[in-house]
Amino acid sequence: MSSIPVGISACLTGQAVRHDGGHKHSRYCTEVLSRWFSLHPLCPEAGAGLGTPRPSMRLEQHGDGVRLIAPREKRDLTPVLEAWTERQLEGLASLRGFILTAKSPSCGMSRIRVYHPDGEVARRDASGLFAQALMQRFPLLPVEEAARLNDDALRENFIERVFLYDDWCCVRSEGLSAATLLDFHTRHKLQMLAHSQQGYRELGRLLSNLRGKDLDALADDYITRVMQLMRKRVSPGAHVNVMQHVLGHFRDNPGFRDHTSAGLRQAADAQIAAYQRGEVPLVVPLTLLRVMQQQAPDAWLARQHYLAPYPDALGLRNRL
Numbered sequence: 001m002s003s004i005p006v007g008i009s010a011c012l013t014g015q016a017v018r019h020d021g022g023h024k025h026s027r028y029c030t031e032v033l034s035r036w037f038s039l040h041p042l043c044p045e046a047g048a049g050l051g052t053p054r055p056s057m058r059l060e061q062h063g064d065g066v067r068l069i070a071p072r073e074k075r076d077l078t079p080v081l082e083a084w085t086e087r088q089l090e091g092l093a094s095l096r097g098f099i100l101t102a103k104s105p106s107c108g109m110s111r112i113r114v115y116h117p118d119g120e121v122a123r124r125d126a127s128g129l130f131a132q133a134l135m136q137r138f139p140l141l142p143v144e145e146a147a148r149l150n151d152d153a154l155r156e157n158f159i160e161r162v163f164l165y166d167d168w169c170c171v172r173s174e175g176l177s178a179a180t181l182l183d184f185h186t187r188h189k190l191q192m193l194a195h196s197q198q199g200y201r202e203l204g205r206l207l208s209n210l211r212g213k214d215l216d217a218l219a220d221d222y223i224t225r226v227m228q229l230m231r232k233r234v235s236p237g238a239h240v241n242v243m244q245h246v247l248g249h250f251r252d253n254p255g256f257r258d259h260t261s262a263g264l265r266q267a268a269d270a271q272i273a274a275y276q277r278g279e280v281p282l283v284v285p286l287t288l289l290r291v292m293q294q295q296a297p298d299a300w301l302a303r304q305h306y307l308a309p310y311p312d313a314l315g316l317r318n319r320l
């Protein structure tokens with residue numbers, strides 16, 4: 001598998017580019033994710049020529065606008081950071097995800113404080129200037145803060161979205177057709193169902209009759225909805241429903257009529273129930289379903305990314 005291009009705040013890779021000359025090295029990013037993602041480090045503040053070390057900065061509310069201010073020096077650094085960001089964004093179109101540093105007035109994805117000029121906190125719901133521009137320019141791009149990757153569910157969700165978005169970008173770059181669009185929808189069906197049954201049904205209606213429609217516009221609408229849907233957390237109950245759906249595919253499979261196979265099917269059923277009770281992680285019933293798939297392959301299931309949406313070695317489903 002070729003590695004997937006993912007942007008990252010440079011300080012997370014260990015580069016000493018923070019305002020105090022330090023870094024925020026994330027070993028998970030550089031030692032684990034880097035095995036599948038080619039990481040593209042980028043430091044907006046150093047890149048914009050603000051120097052390292054440099055004065056500390058914060059977001060300030062001035063009239064209707066938010067400015068990036070170095071309060072001690074009373075310097076407004078917004079124009080220089082915005083100009084650098086604007087020059088960079090075009091070159092980021094090939095990325096399939098971005099990992100940002102939390103709490104930064106440039107890189108923070110969310111919950112960034114905005115101050116009144118007198119130093120009082122005005123609100124705590126902003127994004128850093130670079131992060132905001134990135135998310136506005138590439139609204140489909142999976143974006144996450146490194147600190148949030150410590151949460152098992154958020155980490156799994158981000159990585160699943162990166163792999164799915166990469167698949168979508170390949171579909172688009174190889175030339176979109178009704179057939180390739182429907183094929184993408186089919187192979188991600190179980191993933192989408194897990195995230196939202198209603199969302200999946202709406203997507204199905206969107207694709208129900210493609211004849212005479214503007215395929216490019218429809219595809220843009222489709223993937224926007226898909227990426228929104230994929231942001232929803234998958235509940236254990238939703239995984240149980242999808243795994244029961246998978247199990248149903250083996251009921252009429254002639255390869256599962258003998259005694260041994262019936263036992264395997266019962267074991268999978270029992271482990272799905274054990275997962276539902278919180279006794280085993282998701283990987284346990286899913287492994288049994290994959291063994292069943294190896295024993296008597298089902299052509300439709302073989303194409304479903306749900307059974308292996310990312311490399312097993314990431315160990316993500318051991319912790320769900």
Ligand code: SF4
Nearest residue numbers: 010011018043104107
């Ligand atoms: S948070 Fe962003 S701007 Fe700050 S040092 Fe890290 S990469 Fe640079």
